[in-house]
Amino acid sequence: xxxxxxxxxxxxxxxxxxxxxxxxxxxxxxxxxxxxxxxxxxxxxxxxxxxxxxxxxxxxxxxxxxxxxxxxxxxxxxxxxxxxxxxxxxxxxxxxxxxxxxxxxxxxxxxxxxxxxxxxxxxxxxxxxxxxxxxxxxxxxxxxxxxxxxxxxxxxxxxxxxxxxxxxxxxxxxxxxxxxxxxxxxxxxxxxxxxxxxxxxxxxxxxxxxxxxxxxxxxxxxxxxxxxxxxxxxxxxxxxxxxxxxxxxxxxxx
Ligand SMILES: [Zn+2]
Numbered sequence: 001x002x003x004x005x006x007x008x009x010x011x012x013x014x015x016x017x018x019x020x021x022x023x024x025x026x027x028x029x030x031x032x033x034x035x036x037x038x039x040x041x042x043x044x045x046x047x048x049x050x051x052x053x054x055x056x057x058x059x060x061x062x063x064x065x066x067x068x069x070x071x072x073x074x075x076x077x078x079x080x081x082x083x084x085x086x087x088x089x090x091x092x093x094x095x096x097x098x099x100x101x102x103x104x105x106x107x108x109x110x111x112x113x114x115x116x117x118x119x120x121x122x123x124x125x126x127x128x129x130x131x132x133x134x135x136x137x138x139x140x141x142x143x144x145x146x147x148x149x150x151x152x153x154x155x156x157x158x159x160x161x162x163x164x165x166x167x168x169x170x171x172x173x174x175x176x177x178x179x180x181x182x183x184x185x186x187x188x189x190x191x192x193x194x195x196x197x198x199x200x201x202x203x204x205x206x207x208x209x210x211x212x213x214x215x216x217x218x219x220x221x222x223x224x225x226x227x228x229x230x231x232x233x234x235x236x237x238x239x240x241x242x243x244x245x246x247x248x249x250x251x252x253x254x
Contacts, residue, residue, distance in 0.1 A: 002166060002167070002246070004167045004178070004242050006178055006181060006220075006223075006234075009033075009038070009039055010039055010112070010113040010166070010167075011038075011039060011040065011113050012041070012042075012112045012113050012114075013031070013040075013041045013112050013113065013115070014042045014043075014044060014114075014115050014116070015027060015031060015041065015043050015115075015116040015117070016044045016046075016115060016116070016117045016141075016145075017043075017044070017046070017117065017135075017138055018045070018047055018118075018132065018134035018135050018138035019046075019047055019049045019052070019132075019135075020045055020049045020067040020068065020070055020071035021049070021071070021074075021193070021196040021199055021200075022045075022118070022135065022138075023074075023116075024074050024189065024192045024193045024195075024196065025193065026171040026172050026238070027171050027238055028074075028078055028185075028189040028192045028193070029180070029182025029185045029188070029189040029213065029238050030169070030180045030182060030185075031078050031116070032077075032182075032185040032188040032189065033182060033185045035078055035079030036079060036184075036185070040082075041078075041079070042080070042082040042083075042084065042106075042110045042112065043071070043080060043082065043084065044086065044103070044106055045083070045084070045085050046088050046093055046099070047086070047088050047089060047093060047134065048064035048067050048068050048071075048085050048087055048090070049063065049064070049067040049090050049199075050064040050067070050089060051063075051089070051090040051091050052067070052090060053198065063198065064087070066198050067199075068083075070195050070196045070199075071085075071195075073195040074192040077191050077192040077195060078188060078189075078192050082110070084106060086099070086102060091134060092134075093133070093134040093137040093138060095137045095140045095141045095144070096141075099141055100141050100144050100145050100149060101159060103142065103145035103150075104145045104149045104155075104159050104160075105159040105160055107145055107146065107150040107163055108150055108160030108161055108162065109160055111163045112165060113166045113167075114165065114166060114167050114168070115146050115165050115167075115168050116169045116170075116171060116240075117139045117142035117168065117169075117170060117171070118135045118138060118142075118170070118171055118172045118173075119139055119170045119171070119172055119174070119175075119241060120136045120138075120139035120140035120143065121136075121173075121174075122136075122172055122173055122174055123136070125172075135172070142168075143168065143170075146165045146245070147165070147168075150163050150165065151163060151164045151165075164245070164246065165245055166244075166245060167242055167243060167244050167245060167246065168245065169240040169241075169242055170240055170241040170243065171238070171239075171240055173239070175241050176216075176219070176239035176240055176241055178239070178240045178242040179216060179217065179219070179220035179234060179237040179238070179239050179240075180234075180237060180238050180240065181217075181234035181235075181237055182213060182234070182236050182237060182238050183236050186209065186213055186236045190206045190209050193205055210236070213236035214235070216237040216238060216239045217233055217236055220233050220237050
């Protein structure tokens with residue numbers, strides 16, 4: 001049985017998010033760390049962010065093309081080659097059965113050990129940020145596709161062979177239970193974010209990213225350092241609610 005803890009590295013993972021740049025803001029440190037350790041990662045983006053601009057000369061089609069290019073570049077920086085765009089319209093994402101079925105098909109094709117997604121229940125962050133409706137819809141669809149749909153043999157048999165995802169790493173959550181140490185990859189996370197020039201321009205986001213990762217690390221429970229008996233916390237962390245779906249009674253996939 002895998003431990004799904006802060007040191008766990010899956011063999012394969014799928015990150016399912018709403019917009020280009022969501023993965024980079026939330027989980028890129030973990031993705032880059034896992035990819036470096038040999039994990040095969042696939043990104044699935046519901047939208048190509050085709051309304052994310054205030055430029056009066058920009059069109060939806062051109063923006064989508066720019067943002068897909070930026071996301072592919074960000075993925076490459078994280079060590080990820082597979083990026084799937086479902087090309088739904090930005091700001092109009094709703095949890096539908098048709099989209100859940102598309103996700104089930106992708107999960108059954110790529111067979112990830114772990115799925116990463118946003119917490120669909122998180123609505124308010126502090127006093128200033130109301131979570132985007134697309135983020136909540138994307139998180140809901142990812143969780144519903146993982147469990148129970150992808151593993152049910154009699155559901156959508158035309159959508160591929162059933163697959164059991166071992167664990168879900170839920171990000172942007174108010175109820176974290178696992179903190180992944182991203183000290184080795186926080187620089188990669190910042191570099192991946194910089195690829196989103198249409199959104200961020202030349203703004204230096206590193207103080208914000210260091211600030212968030214430090215705050216998360218402070219919330220992590222201290223772990224015993226090897227033999228010396230002193231408690232140790234990561235310096236920089238990404239926080240997750242990890243849901244362990246692989247239980248003792250489930251035989252692991254051969
Ligand atoms: Zn977003």
